[in-house]
Amino acid sequence: xxxxxxxxxxxxxxxxxxxxxxxxxxxxxxxxxxxxxxxxxxxxxxxxxxxxxxxxxxxxxxxxxxxxxxxxxxxxxxxxxxxxxxxxxxxxxxxxxxxxxxxxxxxxxxxxxxxxxxxxxxxxxxxxxxxxxxxxxxxxxxxxxxxxxxxxxxxxxxxxxxxxxxxxxxxxxxxxxxxxxxxxxxxxxxxxxxxxxxxxxxxxxxxxxxxxxxxxxxxxxxxxxxxxxxxxxxxxxxxxxxxxxxxxxxxxxxxxxxxxxxxxxxxxxxxxxxxxxxxxxxxxxxxxxxxxxxxxxxxxxxxxxxxxxxxxxxxxxxxxxxxxxxxxxxxxxxxxxxxxxxxxxxxxxxxxxxxxxxxxxxxxxxxxxxxxxxxx
Amino acid sequence: xxxxxxxxxxxxxxxxxxxxxxxxxxxxxxxxxxxxxxxxxxxxxxxxxxxxxxxxxxxxxxxxxxxxxxxxxxxxxxxxxxxxxxxxxxxxxxxxxxxxxxxxxxxxxxxxxxxxxxxxxxxxxxxxxxxxxxxxxxxxxxxxxxxxxxxxxxxxxxxxxxxxxxxxxxxxxxxxxxxxxxxxxxxxxxxxxxxxxxxxxxxxxxxxxxxxxxxxxxxxxxxxxxxxxxxxxxxxxxxxxxxxxxxxxxxxxxxxxxxxxxxxxxxxxxxxxxxxxxxxxxxxx
Numbered sequence: 001x002x003x004x005x006x007x008x009x010x011x012x013x014x015x016x017x018x019x020x021x022x023x024x025x026x027x028x029x030x031x032x033x034x035x036x037x038x039x040x041x042x043x044x045x046x047x048x049x050x051x052x053x054x055x056x057x058x059x060x061x062x063x064x065x066x067x068x069x070x071x072x073x074x075x076x077x078x079x080x081x082x083x084x085x086x087x088x089x090x091x092x093x094x095x096x097x098x099x100x101x102x103x104x105x106x107x108x109x110x111x112x113x114x115x116x117x118x119x120x121x122x123x124x125x126x127x128x129x130x131x132x133x134x135x136x137x138x139x140x141x142x143x144x145x146x147x148x149x150x151x152x153x154x155x156x157x158x159x160x161x162x163x164x165x166x167x168x169x170x171x172x173x174x175x176x177x178x179x180x181x182x183x184x185x186x187x188x189x190x191x192x193x194x195x196x197x198x199x200x201x202x203x204x205x206x207x208x209x210x211x212x213x214x215x216x217x218x219x220x221x222x223x224x225x226x227x228x229x230x231x232x233x234x235x236x237x238x239x240x241x242x243x244x245x246x247x248x249x250x251x252x253x254x255x256x257x258x259x260x261x262x263x264x265x266x267x268x269x270x271x272x273x274x275x276x277x278x279x280x281x282x283x284x285x286x287x288x289x290x291x292x293x294x295x296x297x298x299x300x301x302x303x304x305x306x307x308x309x310x311x312x313x314x315x316x317x318x319x320x321x322x323x324x325x326x327x328x329x330x331x332x333x334x335x336x337x338x339x340x341x342x343x344x345x346x347x348x349x350x351x352x353x354x355x356x357x358x359x360x361x362x363x364x365x366x367x368x369x370x371x372x373x374x375x376x
Numbered sequence: 377x378x379x380x381x382x383x384x385x386x387x388x389x390x391x392x393x394x395x396x397x398x399x400x401x402x403x404x405x406x407x408x409x410x411x412x413x414x415x416x417x418x419x420x421x422x423x424x425x426x427x428x429x430x431x432x433x434x435x436x437x438x439x440x441x442x443x444x445x446x447x448x449x450x451x452x453x454x455x456x457x458x459x460x461x462x463x464x465x466x467x468x469x470x471x472x473x474x475x476x477x478x479x480x481x482x483x484x485x486x487x488x489x490x491x492x493x494x495x496x497x498x499x500x501x502x503x504x505x506x507x508x509x510x511x512x513x514x515x516x517x518x519x520x521x522x523x524x525x526x527x528x529x530x531x532x533x534x535x536x537x538x539x540x541x542x543x544x545x546x547x548x549x550x551x552x553x554x555x556x557x558x559x560x561x562x563x564x565x566x567x568x569x570x571x572x573x574x575x576x577x578x579x580x581x582x583x584x585x586x587x588x589x590x591x592x593x594x595x596x597x598x599x600x601x602x603x604x605x606x607x608x609x610x611x612x613x614x615x616x617x618x619x620x621x622x623x624x625x626x627x628x629x630x631x632x633x634x635x636x637x638x639x640x641x642x643x644x645x646x647x648x649x650x651x652x653x654x655x656x657x658x659x660x661x
Contacts, residue, residue: 052554073560085551089573099559146559 002153002186009058035197036207078147082159086131093127096145117145157189228355267358281349287325292342416629439626453613464529464590476541494535524601544578580649610635
């Protein structure tokens with residue numbers, strides 16, 4: 001079992017509150033990814049779960065048992081560090097065997113366990129080498145091997161792939177996902193890379209400035225971000241935000257006005273919004289050439305041709321951020337030549353003055369069967 | 377053909393300048409050794425001949441034989457020096473390794489003050505404290521023992537050793553300690569199995585400097601705290617060649633070279649541990 005509960009977990013550095021009353025429930029066998037910009041507290045939270053950093057207030061429970069005051073090894077966790085943290089003077093075998101040597105496990109069982117872990121991680125031929133002779137990916141696998149042999153209830157990963165190059169990272173992502181299926185263990189994974197988060201997670205926890213901005217399945221965060229932060233953080237290129245005025249609200253959605261054009265955005269409305277300034281969010285990949293429910297003529301200042309896609313960046317005004325459109329790679333676009341683009345109202349996100357989203361009328365079961373809960 | 381990196385390329389006149397500088401300084405440092413060695417080869421009569429000749433004419437290694445005869449206790453002096461320095465080095469290492477680890481890794485109240493205090497101790501030379509130390513030794517009744525020469529030696533060598541090793545240990549990535557902690561290792565276990573092997577080059581440096589330091593400083597402690605001939609270390613023992621009438625220079629020089637030999641051997645041995653790159657592959661730099 002590897003079930004984790006965080007109850008009002010807080011962390012102070014002096015008087016500065018790094019983590020603000022974090023509440024989280026991680027189910028046994030779940031792959032949960034903490035993601036957020038640097039300095040959001042995600043690594044600190046992981047280190048608190050590991051027992052490397054002190055918890056200032058609140059409770060950390062593993063399988064229902066409060067572990068705040070237990071040392072890491074008694075918590076039933078294993079951790080893989082960003083920098084691998086291998087012991088350079090020991091062979092791969094001894095590195096993987098280290099936790100078992102600490103336990104004083106009999107030599108025969110130890111050997112069997114290390115070899116089993118090495119088989120899973122394809123390290124069999126490297127067992128007698130020193131870490132210095134291995135490539136980055138192999139080193140990271142040794143670090144994972146050291147975690148596996150202890151058979152922990154919960155695996156903790158602290159940005160384990162961020163030191164690898166892009167190609168290797170993609171490979172290791174797949175291997176980690178396989179490993180999770182194979183071990184069926186609870187895994188908590190910290191990253192600042194949303195691709196890693198989106199591809200591996202059962203559930204993503206987006207952290208911003210020490211608070212959980214949103215928790216949800218990857219596609220849930222993509223289609224129904226709870227606030228402007230998550231909307232901007234998940235998805236690449238970043239979502240575009242446009243200021244609009246609320247004209248009216250009905251059961252069908254909210255009618256907005258954008259530069260004289262009106263459109264009905266299908267979201268769950270709230271009362272008293274008429275006349276307020278709202279924020280309309282549209283993902284670059286949902287912008288198309290031609291007219292839509294809302295049309296916008298843009299003059300690209302930079303055009304990036306990626307092959308599959310062509311990304312156009314245009315300025316909508318003096319101080320505004322770049323307006324970004326991701327178009328099919330076949331579109332003939334030129335810088336400084338105006339082009340008419342359109343967006344569908346159904347693709348739009350709408351946020352109130354506080355940056356909180358109006359829930360979109362999107363049926364998630366249509367998008368991802370895995371999210372379909374038969375009990376509901 | 378391997379070309380040196382661009383930053384290591386010099387023009388011909390720069391090279392001449394560099395080598396001229398090296399030659400100048402090296403000759404200042406090495407000339408006394410060369411002269412000492414040449415003196416040890418000469419018969420005593422030739423030393424006072426005029427005009428003085430640097431090159432030994434009918435030079436021989438005779439002095440290297442007669443030195444053992446004219447000062448029969450000389451082997452003992454070498455042994456004493458060696459013993460004192462070895463014990464000092466071992467004791468310093470035993471004390472300094474854990475404390476340097478503690479200073480490098482743990483935050484505890486007063487650690488900065490303690491480190492500063494150690495540095496301050498280093499500013500007093502042993503000579504300033506000789507008289508209080510003498511009184512202390514006398515009331516403890518340990519004058520004229522090895523103990524009297526070893527303990528002050530250890531005390532004066534600890535501060536710089538701690539500073540040296542602490543700096544080295546701070547360069548060992550903290551993640552290694554954390555990984556060991558997560559794997560259930562105690563601090564002692566981590567120190568012995570993880571930190572010590574990686575810190576070996578740093579420990580070797582400390583061992584060498586401590587050994588040399590102890591060899592050099594025993595003179596003053598031996599002169600003050602010991603009057604027994606059998607406990608005399610080498611630097612005092614050399615005085616035996618200062619006779620009533622004359623100084624037996626050639627034997628004195630020969631004895632100096634022979635006396636240094638064990639220390640040189642130890643240092644060469646310790647040098648094997650001065651390999652760099654021991655942390656390769658530990659963490660991604």
